[in-house]
Amino acid sequence: MAKATSGFNGLAVPGPTNMPFAIRQAMDLALEDHRAPDFPEFVLPLLADLKQIFRMTGGHVFVFPSSGTGGWEAAIANTLSPGDGVLASVFGQFSHLWVDLCRRFGLDVDAIDVAWGEGVPLEIYEQKLRADSAHRIKAVLVCHNETATGVTSDVAGVRKILDATQHPALLMVDGVSSIGCLDFRMEAWGVDVAVCGSQKGFMMPTGLAIVGVSDKALTNGKTAKLPRCFFDFADMMRANKDGYFPYTPAATLLRGLRASIDMLLAEGLDEISARHHRLATGVRAAVEAWGIQLCAKHPKWYSDTVSAVVVPDGFDAKQVINTAYYDYNLSLGAGLSKVSGKVFRIGHLGYLNELMVLAALGGAEMALLDCGIPIKAGSGVGAAVECYRKTAQRATAPKAA
Numbered sequence: 001m002a003k004a005t006s007g008f009n010g011l012a013v014p015g016p017t018n019m020p021f022a023i024r025q026a027m028d029l030a031l032e033d034h035r036a037p038d039f040p041e042f043v044l045p046l047l048a049d050l051k052q053i054f055r056m057t058g059g060h061v062f063v064f065p066s067s068g069t070g071g072w073e074a075a076i077a078n079t080l081s082p083g084d085g086v087l088a089s090v091f092g093q094f095s096h097l098w099v100d101l102c103r104r105f106g107l108d109v110d111a112i113d114v115a116w117g118e119g120v121p122l123e124i125y126e127q128k129l130r131a132d133s134a135h136r137i138k139a140v141l142v143c144h145n146e147t148a149t150g151v152t153s154d155v156a157g158v159r160k161i162l163d164a165t166q167h168p169a170l171l172m173v174d175g176v177s178s179i180g181c182l183d184f185r186m187e188a189w190g191v192d193v194a195v196c197g198s199q200k201g202f203m204m205p206t207g208l209a210i211v212g213v214s215d216k217a218l219t220n221g222k223t224a225k226l227p228r229c230f231f232d233f234a235d236m237m238r239a240n241k242d243g244y245f246p247y248t249p250a251a252t253l254l255r256g257l258r259a260s261i262d263m264l265l266a267e268g269l270d271e272i273s274a275r276h277h278r279l280a281t282g283v284r285a286a287v288e289a290w291g292i293q294l295c296a297k298h299p300k301w302y303s304d305t306v307s308a309v310v311v312p313d314g315f316d317a318k319q320v321i322n323t324a325y326y327d328y329n330l331s332l333g334a335g336l337s338k339v340s341g342k343v344f345r346i347g348h349l350g351y352l353n354e355l356m357v358l359a360a361l362g363g364a365e366m367a368l369l370d371c372g373i374p375i376k377a378g379s380g381v382g383a384a385v386e387c388y389r390k391t392a393q394r395a396t397a398p399k400a401a
């Protein structure tokens, strides 16, 4: 923990995100009996309502006690067999790690290396899928939002390619830093497996892997030969059908998840993605005003949940992060792997408003200045202020009697 003696510590990492009071309160309860006769009255609507967040009506949403990484494993282990072909692309630490997981499971992964700062290369996916007339590729992976670089890819575009090439591969999406924040449409985009975790868009503590699965992927799973036990979809579905789990569920987190879903649905998914876009636009205005670059190489890749900011040559992003942390009680996201020391990340996702973003930008701005990076004090915050004032949805103030 940073050393705030008064006020809040700023959390501007791209997950875990800020936790709303309603969610904390929902989890502040005595531990309960997960085999109680009325537990299903809580579980069955919870699983049904999760489908609304994924925008799906068929299939099943699985909730495992795990983090997003477990969700990746569940997706793969339940649908594929050793040696199956997988088409993927790597353009950041998270897209890299999912490929690594697939390889450790003995899958035959064709991973296209893409410059960090770009996203899924649709043209290359199309060429590869067209060339695969024997349908050796069984799954196509898409990291919807690469959290390491702040890049969002076009999931619907990949579905269009699969349809145009009449390729039957499963479309698997890493939605860990997109679902519950960005526009995501499981059914309309023909996504077969979508992986999420609880600590980003769901505004919860880490601890749940939440995985949406289509009917097609569930059917494929019946003949899939990869070994699985803890993450077995079939075991989970058998128990979920009656409102229970095959092992002790993280019931306290499930209570938080109930509150989270209620908040997400009350705000509205379209409103949530619009809010994320508006807040992200202010962050990007700040970065531009500082005169420094984003890691995302083109506006079409810009992520509305995280901005990876490249420090100028000769400076160390770790120093900016440490200064923000120790001197201003602000956590900024670290640069991972290839971009370690080169970028710091501003997470702008989850339970967030303009003032919270302005605080993070203020802290980042002070840290940049302290590290000797030549920006003008107030420039980034000022640009974001102007952006938010221009785009504010103004409530009508009550008139004095």
Ligand SMILES: Cc1ncc(COP(=O)(O)O)c(C=O)c1O
Binding pocket: 015, 067, 068, 069, 070, 094, 143, 145, 146, 147, 148, 174, 175, 176, 177, 197, 206
């Ligand atoms: C895009 C993406 N995928 C997967 C993961 C891994 O999730 P977890 O750390 O919850 O295991 C992360 C974590 O930040 C992520 O951002």
